[in-house]
Amino acid sequence: MTGGLAEHVKGWSPGPVAMTEAMPPGPAQALAAVLDRPQDAPAAGDPLPPLWHWVYFLEWPAQSELGDDGHPANGHFLPPIPDRTRMYAGGRLTFHAPLEVGTPAERTSELAGVNVKQGRSGEMLFVTVRHEIRQGGELRIVDEHDLVYRSGAAPVRHEPDTGPAAETEGPWRLVPAADSRVLFRFSALTANAHRIHYDEPYAREVEGYPGLVVHGPLLAILMAELPRRNAPGTRVGRLAYRFRRPVFLGENVVVTGGPDGALSVVGPSGEVRAQAEVAFA
Numbered sequence: 124m125t126g127g128l129a130e131h132v133k134g135w136s137p138g139p140v141a142m143t144e145a146m147p148p149g150p151a152q153a154l155a156a157v158l159d160r161p162q163d164a165p166a167a168g169d170p171l172p173p174l175w176h177w178v179y180f181l182e183w184p185a186q187s188e189l190g191d192d193g194h195p196a197n198g199h200f201l202p203p204i205p206d207r208t209r210m211y212a213g214g215r216l217t218f219h220a221p222l223e224v225g226t227p228a229e230r231t232s233e234l235a236g237v238n239v240k241q242g243r244s245g246e247m248l249f250v251t252v253r254h255e256i257r258q259g260g261e262l263r264i265v266d267e268h269d270l271v272y273r274s275g276a277a278p279v280r281h282e283p284d285t286g287p288a289a290e291t292e293g294p295w296r297l298v299p300a301a302d303s304r305v306l307f308r309f310s311a312l313t314a315n316a317h318r319i320h321y322d323e324p325y326a327r328e329v330e331g332y333p334g335l336v337v338h339g340p341l342l343a344i345l346m347a348e349l350p351r352r353n354a355p356g357t358r359v360g361r362l363a364y365r366f367r368r369p370v371f372l373g374e375n376v377v378v379t380g381g382p383d384g385a386l387s388v389v390g391p392s393g394e395v396r397a398q399a400e401v402a403f404a
């Protein structure tokens with residue numbers, strides 16, 4: 124590692140942590156409602172759709188533990204860098220078998236990588252956290268998250284694209300309604316107090332965005348909705364995703380893809396904002 128950020132994380136090596144979760148149907152049913160598919164809500168005993176475990180294993184730190192951005196000031200896997208701002212960059216999952224709703228699960232989490240890189244907006248710190256989720260002692264999901272952190276630096280100035288939703292060629296197409304009500308309900312459902320998703324003056328004035336930012340996990344879940352809705356009977360074995368440019372509230376994005384497993388979120392001008400590769404089991 125090189126540069127200033129490397130100095131701040133020298134010797135930073137948080138140990139693994141474990142968490143248990145009862146996996147009640149409620150959070151999955153609430154996510155089905157937020158996706159406007161209440162008819163898809165799984166019941167106890169049903170398999171949980173890919174990525175829906177992101178509404179489980181939630182942490183609710185005391186209010187006094189939150190930093191200015193809404194994340195815990197000293198969270199276990201949050202790097203100790205000054206004026207920390209965070210974006211979700213991407214991740215990879217292997218689904219050995221679906222989780223079952225209503226059966227207790229255990230998650231172990233560990234730091235899997237810390238790398239300083241140079242991006243268009245200057246120095247960035249990539250932190251990868253690896254989660255393994257088990258039910259009945261059996262490994263079901265390996266889930267790696269890449270988070271990117273900056274220190275104080277203003278991000279690239281993004282301009283929202285206010286055009287209509289793009290035409291797309293892929294056979295699968297979903298035009299999500301990512302309005303402020305969806306952002307609010309998704310933040311609540313994932314216990315995510317990150318202010319870029321609901322506090323517009325903060326998003327503009329402190330983090331330099333032109334508006335509220337759509338959650339990365341929501342974009343990934345929407346991409347995973349395409350095979351779930353259009354290819355019933357298939358099972359996702361692996362899924363890798365990257366968030367390339369933020370999606371801002373009010374932008375008309377389209378989620379598109381096809382049976383080859385190439386999925387994306389495209390903006391009004393057709394540029395890729397997020398993409399995913401799915402391999403079916």
Ligand SMILES: CC(C)(COP(=O)(O)OP(=O)(O)OC[C@H]1O[C@@H](n2cnc3c(N)ncnc32)[C@H](O)[C@@H]1OP(=O)(O)O)[C@@H](O)C(=O)NCCC(=O)NCCSC(=O)C[C@](C)(O)C(=O)O
Pocket residue numbers: 209210211212213240241242243244245249269271315317336337338339340365366367368369370
């Ligand atoms: C990620 C950003 C900052 C990179 O920034 P950039 O565009 O300046 O980077 P770049 O110039 O494209 O690439 C620089 C280096 O970074 C690497 N790189 C670049 N991207 C990735 C990636 N995804 N995963 C791994 N590596 C990546 C890339 O390969 C390259 O490495 P190299 O020098 O070794 O070749 C930029 O692409 C961006 O802003 N993307 C959109 C992020 C976004 O909108 N995320 C969702 C909203 S944030 C959120 O939901 C948060 C939440 C839920 O509240 C929460 O706190 O957990």
